[in-house]
Amino acid sequence: MSSYLELTARQRIPAMFDAGSFEEFLPPSARVASPHLAELDSPVSFDDGVVVGRGLLGGHTVFGAAQEGAFMGGAVGEVHGAKLAGMLRRAIDERAHAVLLLLESGGVRLHEANAGLIAVSEVMRAMLDVRAAGIPVVAVVGGANGCFGGMGIAARCANTVIMSEEGRLAMSGPEVIETANGVEEFDSRDRALVWRTTGGKHRYLMGDCQLLVADDTAAFRAAALDAIADLVQGEVGLTLEGLLAEQDMLARRLQDADGASEPMELWRRLGVSDPAGVPMLEADAFLALAARHRAGLQPAASGTGER
Amino acid sequence: MDWQTLATQLFPGGHDIVERDNFLSGSAQVDGKRVAVIGTTGHVPIGIEIALAQATAILKTVQEHPGRPILILVDTQGQRLRHRDEMLGINSYMAHLGKCVDLARRKGHTVIGLVYDQALSGGFITSGLIASACYALPQATIRVMGLPAMARITKVPEERLTELARDNPVFAPGPENYLRMGGLHGIWEQNLAQELAQALAECSPEDRRMALGRERGGRMLAQPVADAVRAGGDVRAA
Numbered sequence: 001m002s003s004y005l006e007l008t009a010r011q012r013i014p015a016m017f018d019a020g021s022f023e024e025f026l027p028p029s030a031r032v033a034s035p036h037l038a039e040l041d042s043p044v045s046f047d048d049g050v051v052v053g054r055g056l057l058g059g060h061t062v063f064g065a066a067q068e069g070a071f072m073g074g075a076v077g078e079v080h081g082a083k084l085a086g087m088l089r090r091a092i093d094e095r096a097h098a099v100l101l102l103l104e105s106g107g108v109r110l111h112e113a114n115a116g117l118i119a120v121s122e123v124m125r126a127m128l129d130v131r132a133a134g135i136p137v138v139a140v141v142g143g144a145n146g147c148f149g150g151m152g153i154a155a156r157c158a159n160t161v162i163m164s165e166e167g168r169l170a171m172s173g174p175e176v177i178e179t180a181n182g183v184e185e186f187d188s189r190d191r192a193l194v195w196r197t198t199g200g201k202h203r204y205l206m207g208d209c210q211l212l213v214a215d216d217t218a219a220f221r222a223a224a225l226d227a228i229a230d231l232v233q234g235e236v237g238l239t240l241e242g243l244l245a246e247q248d249m250l251a252r253r254l255q256d257a258d259g260a261s262e263p264m265e266l267w268r269r270l271g272v273s274d275p276a277g278v279p280m281l282e283a284d285a286f287l288a289l290a291a292r293h294r295a296g297l298q299p300a301a302s303g304t305g306e307r
Numbered sequence: 308m309d310w311q312t313l314a315t316q317l318f319p320g321g322h323d324i325v326e327r328d329n330f331l332s333g334s335a336q337v338d339g340k341r342v343a344v345i346g347t348t349g350h351v352p353i354g355i356e357i358a359l360a361q362a363t364a365i366l367k368t369v370q371e372h373p374g375r376p377i378l379i380l381v382d383t384q385g386q387r388l389r390h391r392d393e394m395l396g397i398n399s400y401m402a403h404l405g406k407c408v409d410l411a412r413r414k415g416h417t418v419i420g421l422v423y424d425q426a427l428s429g430g431f432i433t434s435g436l437i438a439s440a441c442y443a444l445p446q447a448t449i450r451v452m453g454l455p456a457m458a459r460i461t462k463v464p465e466e467r468l469t470e471l472a473r474d475n476p477v478f479a480p481g482p483e484n485y486l487r488m489g490g491l492h493g494i495w496e497q498n499l500a501q502e503l504a505q506a507l508a509e510c511s512p513e514d515r516r517m518a519l520g521r522e523r524g525g526r527m528l529a530q531p532v533a534d535a536v537r538a539g540g541d542v543r544a545a
Binding site: 030 | 433461516517526
């Protein structure tokens with residue numbers, strides 16, 4: 001096993017795509033960095049924290065991106081966002097087989113907040129344009145910095161979200177919530193609670209992520225291949241029926257969670273007999289348990305929400 | 308501005324908007340046509356319930372009134388910062404709202420956002436910012452964060468940020484800055500009813516915000532960078 005979490009963005013790309021196939025657009029040699037960070041005398045990066053390009057995945061042309069968590073937490077600024085949007089538009093131009101987004105981001109880059117906010121909304125719209133063009137979009141969340149803020153929303157605009165247990169997917173980070181509403185609201189230093197609330201197992205049980213894998217690059221790659229092969233068989237654009245099903249799932253989740261304040265209570269209500277044991281389970285054992293208890297399994301066989 | 312005053316000015320032809328727990332919904336007469344109205348008021352934080360309520364109203368409009376234009380009235384202090392919202396996946400509820408707006412657009416509904424009071428980051432990104440065009444009133448507050456908070460996070464002194472913000476709209480809050488960056492299509496100074504009718508008439512489903520930001524001199528790199536990535540060329544400075 002080789003850990004996906006520990007890799008940099010530039011190491012993840014060759015680990016996910018077919019060997020030697022990836023061509024980067026606007027690589028670091030083009031030296032397009034954030035002008036706003038420079039103005040603040042903050043360090044810049046010649047890729048502005050994201051790799052975008054085109055490669056082969058299982059022999060098919062797949063467009064992709066990888067956000068670098070080590071540079072400003074993978075946060076989205078003007079250049080970073082424009083690279084993502086440009087890649088997504090090109091994927092439509094060149095009729096890509098699929099788009100694979102390796103997300104690791106704190107969301108909007110606060111150093112260039114206004115541009116970052118607009119950019120994330122442009123990325124979301126571009127992702128939905130890709131889907132409307134009949135091209136599946138798959139998001140992978142397995143980096144140490146998780147996927148938060150606007151990018152946490154963007155991830156859920158993909159057809160499929162693939163996570164590891166260690167991955168975290170949410171909107172506001174625990175620190176932000178603790179700062180706003182106190183340690184009683186959310187103790188950001190309680191790592192177990194943070195993982196129960198935002199981690200891959202919880203998201204998978206609730207239906208916010210469609211595939212869960214061990215923290216292993218080969219497992220992530222295999223899951224991406226499976227997801228794309230599955231998606232190209234069907235409708236990948238938004239449909240009224242798909243969104244009505246998602247609305248049902250989200251409304252039912254609110255009802256089912258009435259009065260609950262702890263993720264383990266939600267798991268118990270899903271029928272998991274030993275919720276406290278869930279964090280300790282290996283991926284395979286967890287998946288076997290989840291197969292019996294995941295939310296949204298009841299109506300249709302593929303009732304994992306909007307896909 | 309309170310929403311009733313706003314509605315009176317926006318819809319001289321009448322409206323049936325109702326408020327329930329800071330959620331606004333209804334319809335109004337604009338230039339002889341019926342328009343669906345959804346939104347929020349009271350600077351309410353966008354939690355999972357109100358995000359879902361807005362999404363439900365949009366899908367209902369798509370089902371029951373095909374093609375009817377949709378106006379989203381924005382007043383929020385941002386996403387709700389609670390453990391429960393995160394536990395239940397508030398990002399999924401927000402994304403769902405954004406996808407419903409996107410579906411409406413693709414099915415031929417003109418979708419316009421109007422920031423009439425406050426708009427902050429998370430609450431704004433899947434409402435006004437996902438609409439086909441977004442406008443604001445001049446006295447509106449639009450921001451991710453204020454300069455004092457930004458100074459703490461970036462460790463750049465507030466005085467320096469204030470100075471930089473004079474020329475660079477990326478740093479400071481305010482509708483004028485969002486206008487320059489292309490995040491807003493326009494600011495409605497007076498005759499709101501006329502502005503709305505005109506906005507509905509000229510709205511395009513294309514996302515042209517990068518181009519707007521460049522034309523207005525507020526976001527100079529987004530369009531050339533996206534173009535260079537798309538065309539496989541170099542970034543051409545403006």
